[in-house]
Amino acid sequence: MNQIRKIWPKIDLFSLRVRLTIGIAAVSALGLSSFAIWTSWKMQQMLIDGHKDKTAQIANRLPRDLQLYSQVMSPEAGLEKAIGDFKNTNTFVWIRNSENKIVIKSTNWNQLSDSIETELMSLTEMSNKPEIGKINHRYFVLCGRYLQIQGKTIGKLFVVQDVTYEQMMFLAMVQSLAIGSILTIIVISVAIAFYIKRALQPLLQLSQMTEVISAADLPEAKIYIEKAPTEVKELAQTFNMMLSRLSQSWEQERQFVSNVSHELRTPLTIVHGYLQSVLRRQNNLTPTQQEALETAASEAERTIRLLQDLLDLARADSGYLQFTMKTCVLNDLIVEVVSMAQKYSDRIIMIDLIAKSVEVRADYSRLQQVLLNLIDNAVKYSDADTAITIKLIQQNEEAIIQVCDHGYGIPLQHQSRIFERFYRVDEARTTSKGGCGLGLSIVKTIVESMGGGVTVRSKLGEGSTFTINLPASLNCS
Structure with missing residues (x-):
């Protein structure tokens, strides 16, 4: 059950694959169902309708036989002669007179149980057209009509033929046909699903190829699919x-x-x-x-x-942004940047540095630009009486610089987009602060070009922390 739950969410009910599979499977099911119904109808004609015709022929022929027998013998003897012809068959015949009493019956009733014989003998009416009836789990073709000899009605003739074997065989074949049709539909549906999956594979490849194309890949981007329709x-x-x-x-x-x-x-x-x-x-x-x-x-x-x-x-x-990569001591760089920032702002900027020197290979002036942008951003979006903190730490082979403020904070739904160009969290506030939505985009571009990364962690009303990760030099002391 758990396995089904794991697989089921992966199935897109509105996908082309599912729609084609359902459509073709439905058409296949309709075709097989129609074939099964037609086959059942033909089998019904072959197995049952033949017995109905035979029963109707007996019901029609018996009066004529009695008419012929009555010409050479007495009516009673002719009746016994005609009825006696059924003693070795599975056809049961009896006649009821006008007083609803049985005048004569065939001698082969020992083939049936007493309960079935009693129930058959209790029947007083039967259709002139042969019909299938079920009595005590056995199937019979029933037919009845009035019997006349020499223009005189002597009673009502009942003709019953036991077709239990044929009917059971017919039902078993119909059941087998139904089961076979269902299994065939399932197998066809599975085969169709795999075939459609394989047939749609080029479209999936096309989707995967286009999904990874970025703006930087456009000049060389080329899609080519082999063995595709x-x-x-x-x-x-x-x-x-x-x-x-x-x-x-x-x-x-x-x-x-x-x-x-x-x-x-x-x-x-x-x-x-x-x-x-x-x-x-x-x-x-x-x-x-x-x-x-x-x-x-x-x-x-x-x-x-x-x-x-x-x-x-x-x-x-x-690809023309130039970088002069050299070994930089981040401790000295941060002190210099904070000194520069304090010349243009009267804000309190605190420095939290580790004791040892942290060296990275980066463009010194570009890294200054990044930190000045982040400090300027913190100044704009925090109150004047709150301090800004610059932290420097080293974890394993990474140098980490954090610029922390206690300002307005950034809503969670905007944090994933603030590094996009011209994106502004609050248009009115950004305009009033003189921002244009490019500072953080510049920061991200420069840091990533130097092999690093930049992230943000923020909470409304508590402030924001921008974190820069740069690969530290191996010779840091």
Whole structure:
């Protein structure tokens, strides 16, 4: 039972395989059932209807025989002669007169038990058309009609033929036919299921191949299936053409983002420089002018950072994001990053480092960028009176950096998507904080490019912890 429960959930009742199996099995069952019914009907005709015809012939012939016998002998002698002809057969004959008394009966009743004889003799009416009747687990063909001799009705003739053997054989054959049909349907259904599974295997391969294709695989992605039906091969070719178009579209989009970011960054940098220059000579500015210039400089700086992030992502997608890998001491790096962060923020940033030096092979400036992004994220989404903690630990051959805050937290349903580009948990709050939804995506891209990984653990109202895992160098001390 447990095994069935394990297998059953894996069966998709709406899959093409199940639908085809049920459909073909249903058609097979209908065809076999029709054949079984037709065969049973033919067997009924062969085994039973022949006895019905024989009984009807006896009922029709006996009056004629009596008519012939009565011409050469007395009616009573002719009646005994005609009835006596059935003494060695399984046909039982008797005649009832108008007073419902038995006038004469055949002499072969010793073949039947007394109970069956009594029950047959108790019958007073029978159909003119032969019919099957069951008496005490035995089967008989029953037929009755009025008997006339020389135009005079002498009673009612009853003709009964014992067909128990034939009927039992017929029922046994019908039962065997039914069992055989059911077993055949089961075998056919199983065979059909395996055949359909094998026939649909190319479609499963096609699904598995397309499932693992990512945006990075588009330029080289190619689907080819051997020993597949023509329709599946055509479908694979259609997929290949679609992947080619997607690759071209994706490449054009990346090139566009890269070009726009690069072209806009330079003039915006110049504009930002002029704004900063004007602000440094603020003695000639009114308070309103100074506020307007500060706002413009702040927005220009935010746009430059956005363009730089877009440019980094475009380069990473194209494989052109450059890394200068060298051995870095994380203890010193974290102290330096915290010192830089505190220059731009008045927040309390605590450092929790292990005593020994932890070395990793990474790009020093890119790792600085990652930590500054995480600290900036913690500053934006936590209250000003709460501290931010940077932890460094080493487990086995991994260096682990954690950036912890006691801020608003991230809902569980959003935690798996916060590293997606332009994804924002709270659109209104993110906009007010100046975020654009690219910082965490940059963090993930850089860390993974250096062979590491980044995860988040958060709880609403208690804060978030971002964890960076990097392979530690073997020569760490």
